[in-house]
Amino acid sequence: MKKDCLVCTGCHKEYPLDKIFPRCDNCQEPLEIKISLSQRFNKNRKISSESILEHYAAFYPFPWIDNQLSLQEGFTPLVKVDKLARLLEIDNLYLKNETVNPTWSFKDRGTYVGVQHALSSGCNYIGTLSSGNMAASVAAYGARAGLKTIILVSANMPLEKLNPILIYQPILIRVQGDYGQMYYESLKIGQEQGIYFLNSDVPFRVEGSKSIAFEICEQLDYSVPDYVLIPTSSGGNARGILKGFLEFFEGGLIKKLPKIVCIQLAGCAPIYEAWIRNKDRITPIQEPQAIDNAIANPFPPSGNELLRKLRKYEGLITTVTDNEALQGQLMLAQEGIFAQPAAAVSVIALQKLKKEGIISKKSYCVALVTGAGIKYTGILERHKFNVSTGTLPELNKIIRTRLKELPLY
Numbered sequence: 058m059k060k061d062c063l064v065c066t067g068c069h070k071e072y073p074l075d076k077i078f079p080r081c082d083n084c085q086e087p088l089e090i091k092i093s094l095s096q097r098f099n100k101n102r103k104i105s106s107e108s109i110l111e112h113y114a115a116f117y118p119f120p121w122i123d124n125q126l127s128l129q130e131g132f133t134p135l136v137k138v139d140k141l142a143r144l145l146e147i148d149n150l151y152l153k154n155e156t157v158n159p160t161w162s163f164k165d166r167g168t169y170v171g172v173q174h175a176l177s178s179g180c181n182y183i184g185t186l187s188s189g190n191m192a193a194s195v196a197a198y199g200a201r202a203g204l205k206t207i208i209l210v211s212a213n214m215p216l217e218k219l220n221p222i223l224i225y226q227p228i229l230i231r232v233q234g235d236y237g238q239m240y241y242e243s244l245k246i247g248q249e250q251g252i253y254f255l256n257s258d259v260p261f262r263v264e265g266s267k268s269i270a271f272e273i274c275e276q277l278d279y280s281v282p283d284y285v286l287i288p289t290s291s292g293g294n295a296r297g298i299l300k301g302f303l304e305f306f307e308g309g310l311i312k313k314l315p316k317i318v319c320i321q322l323a324g325c326a327p328i329y330e331a332w333i334r335n336k337d338r339i340t341p342i343q344e345p346q347a348i349d350n351a352i353a354n355p356f357p358p359s360g361n362e363l364l365r366k367l368r369k370y371e372g373l374i375t376t377v378t379d380n381e382a383l384q385g386q387l388m389l390a391q392e393g394i395f396a397q398p399a400a401a402v403s404v405i406a407l408q409k410l411k412k413e414g415i416i417s418k419k420s421y422c423v424a425l426v427t428g429a430g431i432k433y434t435g436i437l438e439r440h441k442f443n444v445s446t447g448t449l450p451e452l453n454k455i456i457r458t459r460l461k462e463l464p465l466y
């Protein structure tokens with residue numbers, strides 16, 4: 058009988074599931090979990106108040122699940138957006154709205170799964186290295202689990218972004234130095250001091266992202282979109298989502314795979330740069346210039362593996378500019394969704410790929426909205442919103458004038 062194990066995404070060497078260090082001893086590429094699908098998933102079981110680990114237990118290697126760790130992450134809405142679809146000239150467009158997770162981003166899925174593994178491995182300390190969303194997520198779940206939590210951030214992170222992490226009272230350290238090197242250094246310290254660092258491409262984090270794919274399939278009644286568009290930074294989320302579709306496909310639950318479209322910001326697009334130059338390995342970006350750190354990892358640890366997977370499964374990767382990301386933020390807001398700029402790049406990429414004739418009008422598209430704008434309000438000044446000011450006698454006239462303005466979208 059085949060057993061669940063960890064397997065290297067580069068050289069395919071196998072490791073036991075309790076290996077905490079997330080990379081291969083042989084080739085240093087990230088590991089991933091190989092599941093032997095022995096249990097069957099019941100298609101007729103409706104999404105309920107179960108946690109993602111209970112609902113999709115057949116796809117996770119846990120003999121038992123501690124439900125007290127869950128904050129009801131996942132099972133996010135798949136919102137049909139006809140107004141935006143008309144604007145982009147796409148017949149069928151859905152947004153997978155990850156902004157409604159407990160700490161307002163998709164990261165909570167991977168944190169929940171990772172904390173389960175940390176506790177089942179006997180770790181009493183967890184940690185992460187993050188530019189914002191993951192830090193808040195790990196700090197929140199660490200607090201809930203009663204674990205001491207170490208959060209490492211870049212020294213230049215603004216206070217506006219620190220406070221939504223500090224509210225959970227983790228041990229937060231602003232680190233001066235290269236962000237790419239911090240990833241490897243934190244893993245080394247974690248090994249020495251018994252801290253389970255839930256960094257971006259830790260296998261059990263990536264497993265959390267699988268549930269996004271599972272949910273999309275369930276929400277579309279097991280039809281599969283033609284394209285799934287994913288804002289991409291470290292690459293772990295896109296890897297997890299593709300893995301989810303592959304596992305449903307291998308389990309006979311869906312009949313095809315979607316094309317995965319990864320999107321990076323033009324000022325920090327190391328995976329895209331390697332892709333267009335037909336390279337196998339990522340070269341770090343020396344001076345990233347990007348509006349939103351959440352999508353600007355200059356040396357993405359899952360980059361090489363994502364390149365391999367995108368080529369194998371005929372995915373795509375593209376970039377959008379900072380100003381386009383801000384424009385995407387306004388477009389999503391007109392559908393009632395307040396995304397951070399990093400999360401709004403999916404719809405802009407869709408617009409570009411449609412204009413280039415790569416995505417056709419008849420395509421079924423799901424654009425992932427990865428995180429909420431509420432945690433990053435400083436950037437909103439760039440929009441220069443029009444606010445009227447007036448006295449009570451002027452009010453009638455002001456309203457009459459403003460009602461004549463044309464809608465933005």
Ligand SMILES: [Zn+2]
Pocket residue numbers: 065066067068069070081082083084085086
């Ligand atoms: Zn290897």
